[in-house]
Amino acid sequence: MSTEQGVVIAAQGINKIFNPGTDEEVIALQDINLNVESGEFVSLVGPSGCGKSTLMRLVGDLLQPTSGDLLVNGKLPRVARLDRDYGMVFQAATLYDWRSVTKNVQLPLEVMGYTKDERQKRAQEMLEMVELGAFAEHYPWQLSGGMQQRVSIARALAFDPSILLMDEPFGALDEFTRERMNLELLRIWEQTGKTVVFVTHSISEAIFLSNRIVVMSPRPGRITKIVSNDLPYPRDFKTRSDPAYHDLVSEVRELLRDAIGSGSPGGVQAPSRPHEE
């Protein structure tokens, strides 16, 4: 396998089959080829069942591919996980209710054996980055959904992993909060230079955020096309009124429509529950 300079995630001929050899056999992913460069922001978009979350979970070693080659930072995903290369953010903030905000951010640092001073210093820095410095001693239930998700991002970045895996992190937020969080995430990304893999249902979100958009189609999950997005950074509210932005939205929407059309019937766009296996 060619491990060129700067390639962080290298996937070649990845297949993922759930329950192989049974009646419930599902081909979740078929022949996935994807390279992600260091510092890139790559979004995976597609309808439910297209395997975008599955692909992200393969990268993060929460699932293992049935066949194919997958290397992360030149290592097997399992080794990359044991080396703590991943920061993960899920749709639910998954904060620990019994821990204060700062203790939640310190959780990975505790697991990884940082000293108390380091933990506190690092947690405060991270909380300030997500603009929650004043909420360190609050408990999760005292925060809004958007704030909880910011804590979850601070927690994912606390131990300085090289890759940020985000599975519909803003899917449960309202439109306004979501757009604010998008801006904030871009700022953090530009500040930290992390490689980000971002799973979303939202075409506009994917285009607003990413360098490249991986458009996927369902049954079986495949990559339809990888769309490059050359809109300049830093992006802000004005980006959304740029004609080039709208062209990209139309292009991706068109691709998704074709993708669903070629799949089995009933696959109407905008499913409400993102629940792919």
Add this chain to the structure above:
Amino acid sequence: MALVNGKDLSLAQRVNRWLRYYSPTIAVAIGVIVLWEVIVVLFDIQQFLLPKPSAIFSEFMLQVNLWLAPDEGSLLFEASGATFWEAFGGFVIGCGGGILMALITSRWTIISEATMPFAIAANSVPIIAFAPIMNNWFGITNPASKMAIVAIIVFFPTMINTVRGLTLVDAGQLELMHSYAAKPSRIMFSLRIPNALPFIFSALRVASALSLIGAVVAEFFGGPRATLGVYITQEAGAFDFAKAWTAILMASLIGIGFYLAVLVLERRLMPWHGSFREAG
């Protein structure tokens, strides 16, 4: 954040708030007692069927005076103490054992899956039926015979609830730990045990009531004179119903006290949970 938890209020305001919150409860309690007194007097109910609350109360005060007197003793208070220790000892042994067993079995899924059906089945067996057997094993006047019954009664619900709390962990929270490459022991202490605390405490609350019931009912099958169960059967047998009722009153007070103690411990150990409930 403006939290309304009574910390910033003056004493008068707190008392006022407390009264407003509990006044309906107090009114109902007084109403029931007055109604009880009136009905007994009005229908001329015999004292062996239902004594007047005032009669029970004066008998109770008599016992209190005996208890406080320097060289007298109160059998009622002696019995209450003995029964309390039986219940408490059984509670500690049974709940402690249940939690320990849950921690051990949930560490190995196979053991946990093999033992849980038995635990659930055992939980629906009327354990109190073993009281005569325990009397034979440990001796009828040995407190251990009652403690054993209490311990067995509270063991299973505590174990079942704890296993649930340890295993019903949010999938995302668990995946997070995997992404940190956390060791199983770390997952146990930082995720599973805190996650189980609310489950454990709901079991302990049930167990606190069960332990007193278990102790008193086990005493009905025989025990030393100075225990509440024996006291109730003997005084009722001697048609001294006011005395029997004071023992019931004592059992209730101990039970309520026990429950409240568990509640206080719960608030202490899980401040996030208590605050959550207040907010919700």
